[in-house]
Amino acid sequence: RLLSPFDRALLFAPPGCSIGGSIFGAFVMTESRDNENSLISRVGNFARKCLFDILSAGPIPNHIAFIMDGNRRYAKKNNLEEGAGHKLGFTALMSMLRYCYELDVKYVTIYAFSIENFKRRPEEIQSLMELIREKIEGLTKEESIVNQYGIRVHFVGDLNLLDESVRLAAERAMAVTSQNSRAVLSICMAYTSTNEIMNAVKQACEEKWDERRRLGSCGTKNGLIDYA
Numbered sequence: 001r002l003l004s005p006f007d008r009a010l011l012f013a014p015p016g017c018s019i020g021g022s023i024f025g026a027f028v029m030t031e032s033r034d035n036e037n038s039l040i041s042r043v044g045n046f047a048r049k050c051l052f053d054i055l056s057a058g059p060i061p062n063h064i065a066f067i068m069d070g071n072r073r074y075a076k077k078n079n080l081e082e083g084a085g086h087k088l089g090f091t092a093l094m095s096m097l098r099y100c101y102e103l104d105v106k107y108v109t110i111y112a113f114s115i116e117n118f119k120r121r122p123e124e125i126q127s128l129m130e131l132i133r134e135k136i137e138g139l140t141k142e143e144s145i146v147n148q149y150g151i152r153v154h155f156v157g158d159l160n161l162l163d164e165s166v167r168l169a170a171e172r173a174m175a176v177t178s179q180n181s182r183a184v185l186s187i188c189m190a191y192t193s194t195n196e197i198m199n200a201v202k203q204a205c206e207e208k209w210d211e212r213r214r215l216g217s218c219g220t221k222n223g224l225i226d227y228a
Contacts, residue, residue: 052102064100065109066093083127090135094145101149101183109186115161115195129163132189136169140176150182157191158199 068089075085093110100108113132118125139146139153146153155170162170170189 052099056103060103060105062105063107063109064105065111066096067111068093068113082124083131086128086131090131097145097185101145101151105183107184107186109156109188111188111191113189115158115190115192118161118190129166133163133166133169136166136173139173146173146177146180146185150180151177151185152180152183153177154184154186155189156186157189158195159190161190 071085071089073085074080074088075082080088097108113128117128120128138144141147145151153173155174159167159170166189170187
């Protein structure tokens with residue numbers, strides 16, 4: 001299991017470090033209550049600064065990837081209603097993204113929804129698509145984490161397999177953030193390794209076929225062999 005930045009900070013903090021205890025608890029409270037109390041918020045910000053100073057003292061990876069897995073199991077284990085696990089998973093992901101970008105991680109990849117996930121019940125898939133669309137649209141809002149940290153959003157996968165509303169939201173997010181250059185967030189949707197290999201080979205064949213046709217129109221095929 002991956003350790004959260006706070007787990008790492010508490011495990012590797014030098015002896016005598018004053019973080020933890022009430023300050024750490026206050027910070028967690030701040031995150032969960034969305035800055036409800038301004039005093040706790042200030043204490044939380046101070047605690048976060050201490051924690052990140054510790055983490056940034058060591059090597060910081062250039063690229064971190066997250067696999068969105070276990071949301072349904074978490075909801076079932078905690079007797080939550082259907083779909084609640086996915087929403088909580090997204091909230092946890094947003095926190096992790098903020099930690100990554102505050103630590104100046106340049107590239108983050110999220111494996112969000114594979115082609116295999118389409119095998120789930122239609123009702124669950126539709127609910128997921130609506131949640132994904134809502135969250136993608138939220139990325140383009142002025143106060144979003146994307147605009148706070150200058151993140152360019154890039155979607156990877158066969159977007160044509162997604163609901164049209166999700167695909168359009170993804171295309172808009174990529175267009176709106178195309179000029180951001182501080183960091184890159186890649187979101188994998190409708191992907192599998194087999195599908196990626198197939199699409200790569202197909203694209204390579206199409207490019208070679210286009211090259212052959214261009215050379216043929218110029219009266220030379222540059223050694224390319226005719227195939228039936």
